[in-house]
Amino acid sequence: MYIGRIRTIYNGKGLILLLYMVGYVFYNPTNSGAVDLNQQNLDMTLASNELVFINFYAEWCKFSNILMPIFDEAADKVKQEFPDAGKIVMGKVDCDKDNEVASRFHISKYPTLKIIRNGQPAKREYRGQRSVEAFVEFIKKQLEDPIKEFHGLSELTSLESNKRMIIGYFDRKDQPEYSIFRRVATNLKEDCQFHVGFGDASKQMHPPGQPIIVFRPDKDRSNDLDVTYNGSMNNFDEMHIWISEMCVPLVREITFENAEELTEEGLPFLILFHSPDDSESIKRYTEIVTTDLITEKQSINFLTADGKRFAHPLHHLGKSEHDLPLIAIDSFRHMYLFPNYKDIEIPGKLKQFIKDLYSGKLHREFHYGPEETNEVPDTTPPESTFRKLAPSKNRYTLLKDEL
Numbered sequence: 001m002y003i004g005r006i007r008t009i010y011n012g013k014g015l016i017l018l019l020y021m022v023g024y025v026f027y028n029p030t031n032s033g034a035v036d037l038n039q040q041n042l043d044m045t046l047a048s049n050e051l052v053f054i055n056f057y058a059e060w061c062k063f064s065n066i067l068m069p070i071f072d073e074a075a076d077k078v079k080q081e082f083p084d085a086g087k088i089v090m091g092k093v094d095c096d097k098d099n100e101v102a103s104r105f106h107i108s109k110y111p112t113l114k115i116i117r118n119g120q121p122a123k124r125e126y127r128g129q130r131s132v133e134a135f136v137e138f139i140k141k142q143l144e145d146p147i148k149e150f151h152g153l154s155e156l157t158s159l160e161s162n163k164r165m166i167i168g169y170f171d172r173k174d175q176p177e178y179s180i181f182r183r184v185a186t187n188l189k190e191d192c193q194f195h196v197g198f199g200d201a202s203k204q205m206h207p208p209g210q211p212i213i214v215f216r217p218d219k220d221r222s223n224d225l226d227v228t229y230n231g232s233m234n235n236f237d238e239m240h241i242w243i244s245e246m247c248v249p250l251v252r253e254i255t256f257e258n259a260e261e262l263t264e265e266g267l268p269f270l271i272l273f274h275s276p277d278d279s280e281s282i283k284r285y286t287e288i289v290t291t292d293l294i295t296e297k298q299s300i301n302f303l304t305a306d307g308k309r310f311a312h313p314l315h316h317l318g319k320s321e322h323d324l325p326l327i328a329i330d331s332f333r334h335m336y337l338f339p340n341y342k343d344i345e346i347p348g349k350l351k352q353f354i355k356d357l358y359s360g361k362l363h364r365e366f367h368y369g370p371e372e373t374n375e376v377p378d379t380t381p382p383e384s385t386f387r388k389l390a391p392s393k394n395r396y397t398l399l400k401d402e403l
Contacts, residue, residue: 215246
């Protein structure tokens with residue numbers, strides 16, 4: 001009798017509803033895991049959340065399949081830690097179904113993990129450990145206040161000299177200009193340290209009602225002076241562009257942590273290998289790059305490297321720590337040594353070294369000797385060592401080799 005009643009209730013439209021509900025439960029057993037993002041709901045999600053952490057995947061990719069349950073479990077833990085709406089969403093995009101979204105974010109390998117802060121993609125994708133604990137800890141750090149408050153000008157003298165800093169001097173926290181400053185700091189906190197003082201702590205540094213923002217360069221790597229922001233305090237884009245330009249230096253330090261990111265940019269490296277405590281050669285190299293080589297920045301990455309940590313590339317060049325400082329180009333195929341480090345003081349010498357790479361002269365001379373002699377060397381260029389630090393084929397499915 002009871003079964004007969006159920007059959008009667010779910011005749012016609014009721015049966016369709018029942019089948020829909022069964023199907024929904026089958027494909028969506030719980031409201032758990034990362035949120036499915038697509039062309040329809042992506043923009044709204046980005047606009048309504050401070051932080052969105054996205055897993056771009058493909059169902060046929062084995063690395064995507066390995067990562068998916070880990071990412072989903074982390075998403076559940078993050079929901080428990082940060083339940084407030086508008087704070088954080090962990091989402092996932094099926095790049096085969098939503099290839100327009102994948103193209104929009106320039107996805108070139110699976111799985112790719114990207115952070116979007118306040119609707120803007122971070123410059124760096126996530127490249128850390130792929131575990132539930134690491135993802136949760138990463139999100140916690142992302143949601144920390146990006147700005148450290150100082151309570152007296154004397155505190156600024158004790159800040160680390162080897163960091164790039166943005167220092168804000170404001171009347172109070174509730175003024176609109178500070179709200180914009182904080183949003184910019186949230187987006188760029190990986191590139192600079194941000195500090196701020198309010199009221200009495202900073203009133204000596206700015207007129208009442210006129211906040212000031214100052215960039216302080218890395219004193220261990222540069223002889224540059226502090227720079228004051230002269231743009232609009234009420235224009236997010238203008239402030240963001242200026243701080244971004246200040247905080248991302250022309251000459252960067254390569255480490256094992258950022259090497260994958262730098263190699264993926266696809267530009268050859270011009271590298272100063274230096275002793276760990278040698279700041280003078282770094283400053284001089286930076287000055288020369290800034291004044292003489294800035295026109296080459298679209299064709300090469302200017303880097304410095306701790307010669308002790310990167311002893312392996314030195315060994316490939318036939319050098320050791322005792323030969324530091326020295327300069328070399330890594331083209332991702334071969335490495336070429338700048339013959340005499342002291343020649344960086346000769347105007348145009350280092351620039352010609354870069355041009356000789358692109359003309360093929362460096363490679364020809366390794367095989368056939370200098371053009372003005374008939375000597376034929378029995379050496380070939382050492383193989384690139386930094387190419388080995390590019391995105392691992394044991395971690396991603398690469399869509400194409402961009403290196």
